[in-house]
Each structure stands twice: as C-alpha cells, then as structure tokens.
Amino acid sequence: MIQKAFFKYIENFKGFSREIWILTLITFINRAGTMVLPFLSKYLKEDLNFTLDQVGWIMVSFGCGSMLGSWLGGKLSDKIGFYKIMIFSLLTSGLMFFGLQHITTYEGLLVAIFLIMTIADMFRPAMFVSLAAYAKPENRTRALTLVRLAVNLGFAAGPALGGLIIMNIGYEGLFWVDGFTCVAAILIFWIMVKEKQHSSYLNKENPGEILTASVFKDGPFWTFLIMCLINGIIFFQLFSTLPIYHKEQFNLTELRTGLLLAFNGILIFFMEMPIVSYIERKKFDKVKVVTIGTFIMGLCMYLLLINQWEIVLWIMMFIMTFGEMLAFPFSNSFAMSRAPKGHEGRYMAIFTMSYSFAHILSAKTGFFIIEFYNSYQYNWFFMGSLGIIGTLLGYFTLVLLRKEKAITLKTKKIVK
Numbered sequence: 002m003i004q005k006a007f008f009k010y011i012e013n014f015k016g017f018s019r020e021i022w023i024l025t026l027i028t029f030i031n032r033a034g035t036m037v038l039p040f041l042s043k044y045l046k047e048d049l050n051f052t053l054d055q056v057g058w059i060m061v062s063f064g065c066g067s068m069l070g071s072w073l074g075g076k077l078s079d080k081i082g083f084y085k086i087m088i089f090s091l092l093t094s095g096l097m098f099f100g101l102q103h104i105t106t107y108e109g110l111l112v113a114i115f116l117i118m119t120i121a122d123m124f125r126p127a128m129f130v131s132l133a134a135y136a137k138p139e140n141r142t143r144a145l146t147l148v149r150l151a152v153n154l155g156f157a158a159g160p161a162l163g164g165l166i167i168m169n170i171g172y173e174g175l176f177w178v179d180g181f182t183c184v185a186a187i188l189i190f191w192i193m194v195k196e197k198q199h200s201s202y203l204n205k206e207n208p209g210e211i212l213t214a215s216v217f218k219d220g221p222f223w224t225f226l227i228m229c230l231i232n233g234i235i236f237f238q239l240f241s242t243l244p245i246y247h248k249e250q251f252n253l254t255e256l257r258t259g260l261l262l263a264f265n266g267i268l269i270f271f272m273e274m275p276i277v278s279y280i281e282r283k284k285f286d287k288v289k290v291v292t293i294g295t296f297i298m299g300l301c302m303y304l305l306l307i308n309q310w311e312i313v314l315w316i317m318m319f320i321m322t323f324g325e326m327l328a329f330p331f332s333n334s335f336a337m338s339r340a341p342k343g344h345e346g347r348y349m350a351i352f353t354m355s356y357s358f359a360h361i362l363s364a365k366t367g368f369f370i371i372e373f374y375n376s377y378q379y380n381w382f383f384m385g386s387l388g389i390i391g392t393l394l395g396y397f398t399l400v401l402l403r404k405e406k407a408i409t410l411k412t413k414k415i416v417k
Contacts, residue, residue: 016137016140016143017136017140017143017144017147018135018136018137020131020135020194021132021135021136021140021144021147021148023189023190023193023194024128024131024132024135024148024190024194025147025148025150025151026151026189027186027187027189027190028128028148028151028152028186029151029152029154030182030185030186030189041059041060041063041240042056042060042240042241042242042244042245042364043244043245043248043255043258044172044175045059045110046245047248048172049105049110051107053368053371053372054368054369054372055107056364056368057364057365057367057368057369058111058365059107059110059111059114060241060360060361060363060364060365060368061361061364061365062110062111062112062114062115062118063114063115063118063360063361063364064118064357064358064359064360064361064362064363064364065115065118065357065361066114066115066116066117066118066119066121066122067118067119067121067122067356067357067360068122068354068357068358068361069119070090070118070119070120070121070122070123070124070125070357071122071123071125071126071350071353071354071356071357072350072351072354073119073123073350074086074090074122074123074124074125074126074127074350074353075126075127075130075347075348075349075350075351075353076347076350077123077127078126078127078130078349078350079130079347082196083127083128083130083131083134084127084131084194084196085196086123086124086127087124087127087128087131087187087190088187088190088191089120089123090120090121090122090123090124090127090187091121091124091183091184091186091187091190092183092184092187092188093120094117094120094121094124094183095179095180095181095182095183095184095187096180096184097113097116097117097120097180098117098176098177098179098180098183099176099177099180100113101113101114101117101176102172102173102176102177121183122353122357125349125353126349126350126352126353128148129145129333129337129349129352129353130349132144132145132148133337141334141337142277142281142330142331142333142334143274143277143278143281145330145333145334145337146273146274146277146330147274149269149273149329149330149333150269150270150273150274154266154267154269154270162178162259163175163178163255163259165256165259166178167255168254168255168256219339220401221339221398221401221402221405222336222339222348224394224397224398224401225288225291225332225335225336225394225395225398226336226351226352226355227355227391227394228291228292228295228391228394228395228398229291229332229336229352229355229356229359230355230356230358230359230362231295231359231387231388231390231391231394232291232294232295232298232328232329232332232359232391233355233356233358233359233360233363234359234362234363234366234384234387235298235299235301235302235363235384235387235388235391236298236325236359236363237359237360237363237364238302238363238367238380238384239262239265239321241363241364241367241368242364242367242368242371242377242380244258246305246377247261247314249377250308250377251311251314253311261314261315261318264315264318264319264322265318265321265322265325268319268322269322269325269326272322272326273326273330276326276327277326277330277331280331286399287331287332287334287335287338288331288335288395288398288399288402289395289399290327290328290331291327291328291331291332291335291395292392292395292396292398292399293327294323294324294325294326294327294328294329294331295324295328295388295391295392295395296324296388296389296391296392297320297321297323297324297327298321298324298325298328298388299384299385299386299387299388299389299391299392300320300324300385300388301317301320301321301324301385301388302381302382302384302385302387302388303381303382303385304316304317304320305317305377305381306378306381306382306385308377308378332352333352336348336349336352337349366383367380367384370383
C-alpha cells in the first residue's frame with residue numbers, strides 16, 4: 002500500500018525536460034540560501050534597534066525595488082530574452098548581498114535594499130518566461146508547481162538553518178550565505194542550460210501574436226490581479242509582522258520561528274504536486290481554485306485572534322499552507338494563460354509586480370495597525386477581512402470570464 006502510494010507520488014514528477022529540472026535545482030539552491038528575508042524585520046528591529054515605523058519603511062523600500070525589478074525583468078525578457086536577465090540578476094544581486102551587511106544606517110538601508118531588490122526581482126518574470134520556453138504546454142502548470150516545490154523546500158531548509166546561523170554566528174552570516182547561493186545557483190544554470198534561440202517570444206521572424214487590446218484593458222486579468230494582491234498581502238505577514246509577533250507574544254527563538262516556516266515548506270513539498278495534479282486531471286476551473294485558496298488564507302488570519310496558546314501558530318500554518326497550495330500555482334498558470342504568445346514577459350511582469358506591491362502594503366499596513374492600536378489583534382482582523390474581499394473579487398472574476406466567453410462564442414457564430 003505504501004509502495005503503491007509512493008510510486009503514484011513519483012508519477013506526478015514525470016514528463017519534464019532536463020532544463021526544467023535544472024531550473025528547479027537552481028531555484029532550490031537560491032531559495033535555501035535566501036535566509037535574510039524571513040528574519041529581515043527581526044534583524045532591523047532587534048539587531049539594529051530600528052522602530053517599527055522605520056522597519057515598515059525599509060520593507061516598503063524592499064517592495065518598491067521588487068516592483069521596479071519585476072517590471073524591468075518582464076520588459077527586458079521580451080526584448081533581449083530571459084536567459085541574459087536571469088544570469089545578470091542572480092549574479093549581481095549575489096555580489097551585492099555580500100556588501101549589504103556593512104550598511105547599518107536607516108537611510109543607507111533604504112537605498113541599498115531598494116537597489117538589491119530591483120536587480121534581484123528581475124529574475125522572477127524572466128524565470129516564469131523560461132518555464133514557458135522549456136516546458137510543454139500541457140506540463141506548464143505542473144512545471145510551475147515543481148519550481149514552487151523547490152522554492153518551498155528551500156524555504157523549509159533556509160529558515161531553520163538561518164535560525165541556527167543567527168544563534169551561532171550572528172546575522173552577518175545570513176548575508177554571506179545568501180550572496181554565495183545566488184552566485185552558485187546562476188553559475189550552475191549558465192554551465193548546464195544553453196539559451197533557447199527558437200521560441201515564440203524570441204523568434205524575430207514570427208514575433209508572436211499582435212495584441213488586439215492593451216493589457217491594461219484586460220478587465221478579468223486586472224480583477225484577478227487585485228485578488229492576487231490581497232493573497233500576497235496576507236501571505237507576506239508570515240515574513241514581516243508574524244516573526245516579531247512570535248517573539249513578543251510567545252517568546253519564540255529564531256530557531257523556533259524558522260521551524261514554523263520550515264513546517265510550511267515541508268507540507269508543500271509532499272502535498273502540493275499531488276493536489277495540483279489531481280485538480281488538473283479533474284479540470285477544475287483555475288480561478289475557482291484560487292478563490293477558494295484566498296478564502297482559506299483569510300480565515301487563517303482570523304485564527305490568530307486566539308493568542309493564548311502557541312499551538313494555534315502551528316494550526317494556522319497548517320491551514321494557511323493548504324490555502325497557499327490552491328492560490329499560488331494556479332494564479333501563476335492563469336496569468337500565463339491570459340498572455341498572447343510573444344507577450345508573456347509583459348503579462349508576467351505585471352503579475353509579479355502585484356506581489357511586489359503586496360510586499361509594500363503588507364509590511365507597512367501591518368506595522369502601522371499594530372503601532373497605532375498597540376495590538377496585533379486589530380491587524381489579524383483586518384487581514385482576515387481582506388481575505389473575504391479577495392474571495393468576492395474571485396467570484397467577480399468568474400462572472401467577467403463567463404461574460405467574455407459568451408461574447409466570444411456569439412462573435413464566432415456571427416462570423417460563420
């Protein structure tokens with residue numbers, strides 16, 4: 002019985018190209034080394050003694066850099082190709098992380114974090130476009146899921162190792178590891194994966210579909226993006242307000258905070274691919290699945306209103322993980338499916354920018370509410386209510402898509 006279940010699990014990982022597996026490997030190396038992010042707010046507040054307001058503004062700087070980087074990465078991926086952008090982004094940001102540990106002033110960190118994230122997040126839309134190039138169309142959602150598994154397995158290992166590094170070496174160790182893994186990951190990619198010259202978005206003789214309408218007039222896409230923005234605002238609480246909440250409310254060490262985040266990554270590693278494969282086999286509507294995920298993530302924020310027992314943090318993380326497994330893989334896939342061929346970079350840039358903007362709003366809004374009311378409870382209630390709004394937006398997206406489909410069918414009948 003166990004053997005049968007194991008082989009059935011392994012079946013979910015078949016059919017991927019060599020390039021997809023290498024992309025997965027470098028993503029794992031990069032994410033396992035990204036130990037700074039989960040502890041950034043704690044580092045700023047506890048090691049550098051910044052106020053919550055200052056921490057909030059530095060996280061805003063982080064998000065602004067991420068937004069600009071996402072836009073540049075998508076635009077340049079369509080212009081000069083994803084391959085060059087990926088190499089430039091990881092190599093340069095890795096080298097910059099080595100120097101970040103030496104910047105300890107508030108103003109210096111505002112500028113440094115902005116610049117690093119601008120370059121680092123050029124990688125994300127380029128990587129999404131690379132999946133479109135190297136994955137077969139029928140495997141694209143599973144390829145996105147495979148890369149997400151690598152991200153989450155990296156996050157499972159990273160925070161736990163990060164907690165140990167902080168306790169034994171200090172925060173400066175995180176910057177060295179982060180920089181080294183960025184450089185190591187992209188060197189592996191450069192050596193083992195060759196640039197794909199013949200792809201719909203790189204082929205100059207056949208540059209892809211002509212956009213009949215601007216992406217900015219794609220109503221269903223933008224309504225969906227606002228739901229994704231809300232997902233991001235809720236999710237990024239895990240890396241901004243929650244680590245400080247762990248310490249102030251439950252007196253958790255960095256290691257125990259890291260283990261909580263590792264729990265999220267381990268669950269995703271073992272369960273996301275089978276869940277995604279099942280949903281794809283059953284051909285469930287992607288927007289419906291994302292909407293259900295949004296609803297679950299919102300409920301998890303309400304769960305944090307129970308603040309007496311540490312076990313609530315584990316229950317919340319368990320349920321949040323299921324919401325995340327439904328919301329994120331299929332939101333990526335839906336965004337890519339809306340893009341005309343040859344314009345994937347543009348769509349994926351706007352899509353990734355929504356999460357960068359979420360990072361800005363998540364940290365600043367969360368810290369503002371906590372400081373204004375001097376209580377974390379108001380923040381959890383606000384975030385939970387945002388989840389309900391996101392769920393309603395998901396339903397509205399479904400309505401818009403049904404109308405769009407009806408108009409398309411009607412137009413085809415008239416043409417015939």
